[in-house]
Amino acid sequence: MMRFIGLVVALLCITISLHAQDTLRVSIQQADSLLVMRNLSLLAYKYEVDKAEARTIQEKLFNNPQLYTEWNLYNPTAQKWFDTGKNGQKIVQLQQVFRIAGQRRTAIRLAEEEKRMTEWQYYELARSLKYELHVSFYRYYYLNNAIVNIRSRLDLLKNLISIYEQQYNKGNISLQELTRLKSTYFEINNKVNDTQTELVQLQETLKVLLADDRAVAPVRGASDAVVAVLPAATLPELVEKSMENRPEIKAAQSIQAQTQLRYSLERKEAIPNLMAGAVYDQAGSYVPNYSGVSFGLQLPLFNRNQGRIQEAKAGMAQANVLLQSRRQEISHEVETAWKVFQLLDAQYKASGGDFEAQLDLLSKGLVSNYSKNNISLLEFTDMFEAYNSSIIELNQLKADLNKSYEELNYAVGEDLH
Structure with a gap:
């Protein structure tokens, strides 16, 4: 008998261990590291940088004698x-x-500039994926937190409905009262199912970004803030930072430099x-x-070489306009992200920092008070629906606030922590 119990315990431990191995629990810092190391899009684009380096090497080679x-x-x-x-x-x-007119030297500089642009494009791809990772990470964390809280209350309500069905069968309560409780349960459960559908989609996004087949479980560290903090910098300062930091600006400047080098090269190519x-x-x-x-x-x-020279000259003018356009777009992106963050931050602060704790306190005695007839059916269902809806909406607000903060980080081109 003792041997059988020992075998059961061992199998249980193995099952728990395998289940733990099927879940990847990561903090946001760990997820960032895994993104750089594993993401297939990033790994593939690194070869573009290698290809650009190879083109630079090729341009440095002399022509073979004939x-x-x-x-x-x-x-x-x-x-x-x-x-x-x-x-x-x-x-x-x-x-x-x-090549007597400096074509080789100019061609080498052009290839080096193309490599530099490829590196900036790699950084931009990494930033875009990091933004998507952070948004998905925080949204999954907050929505899952809401589901966990609501599920425990729904279980209590389900048990209460089971008891009331027995009482209804005995003729102690009315069908109207039982139906009202069931309607409340199904209404909240439908909201939970809708949220879980979004969680499934977020889970798949996290798996793809981290290139992992296991379920990804976002966790928050003890030092992580509940929500993002409004940066102290002013809007003009943030716009100025974006012009200095954004890889798109660097890439557009690189394209501008390339068109100037290409124009110089085409003029030199006119010399035999x-x-x-x-x-x-x-x-x-x-x-x-x-x-x-x-x-x-x-x-x-x-x-x-008149045609190529004219084409290169037009390319320079085009690159100048595209750089101005990119700066204008980024300036508007920063302004929009800044305003949205301010609106959501004000909305969150208006709810009060202890709003979630108050909701939790309210819900703890809700089922008990109704069972003891301390509150009416209408009061119970109204408060129960209000609690569960507020939990979902509050966590969605937190997720939206963190998303807007990530958008502001992305628009500025640096972490504003």
């Missing part, structure tokens, strides 16, 4: 095939192209490359074993 050789096939005088020996004929020519080389001709020149040097370039009579 080797040209010509060998005698048949000598009709000597009636000899492949007469390439001492009295035969062969030509060997080696040629190298030199110099071709220089050496030639050896065994018996085909005016003297045997002729050797000489060669130089050549294209004469820029018709094609002076």
Whole structure:
């Protein structure tokens, strides 16, 4: 018997352990670290940075020399095939192209600038994913907190309904009273189910972001604030910070620099490359074993790269306008995020910091007081519905407030903690 009990306990421990392994409990700091290490979108985009680095390496390489050789096939005088020996004929020519107008140096700078832009785009992708992670993390945490609180009260109400059904069958209470309790239960339960549907969607988002098949359980640390705190900086200061911090601005500035370099490169490409080389001709020149040097370039009579120069010039003007547009958009984003945060922060403060504690205190004796006939059915159902609706709405407000704070962080380009 003792051996059987020991086996049951061991199996129970294994089951609990496996269940724990199926859940990933993470704080927001741990989730940020996992995002960088695991997220497949980020990992894939890192290869774009590697590709840009490879293009920079390629631009630094010199052109390969060209080797040209010509060998005698048949000598009709000597009636000899492949007469390439001492009295035969062969030509060997080696040629190298030199970019004499600084094209290579400018092309290297352009490739380096393209790499820099790719890095800024990687940072922007990381910021976007971090924003999505934080919003999903906090919303899941608060909505799940609301569900846990409501579920315990619904269980009490369910037990109460079970008791009242027995009393109704005995004829001690009316059908109207029992139906009213059931209607209250189903109404609140429907709200819980709607919220749980959103939790399922948030759970899938967290799994994808963290690249983990386990259920993700967001946890709050002891030092984490319940809701975000309004930053002390003024709106103009936040706008100024956004112009300094936002990767989109850096990327747009990089594009602007690229168009300037491309314009410079196209102008330099109008200057022909110099071709220089050496030639050896065994018996085909005016003297045997002729050797000489060669130089050549294209004469820029018709094609002076006019079209590409004009295109690059238009690209510079376009990049300037796009940079101004990006700055304008980001300025409006910061202003909008700032105003929304102020509205939600004021709304949360108006509810009072102890509102949730008051609701909890109210709900604890609600079922007991109704069972003892201290309050009427109408009072009980009204207060029960008000409590559960307020719990959901309060936690949704907290989630919305944290979301607006994350939007402000994203708009400014830095954490404002």
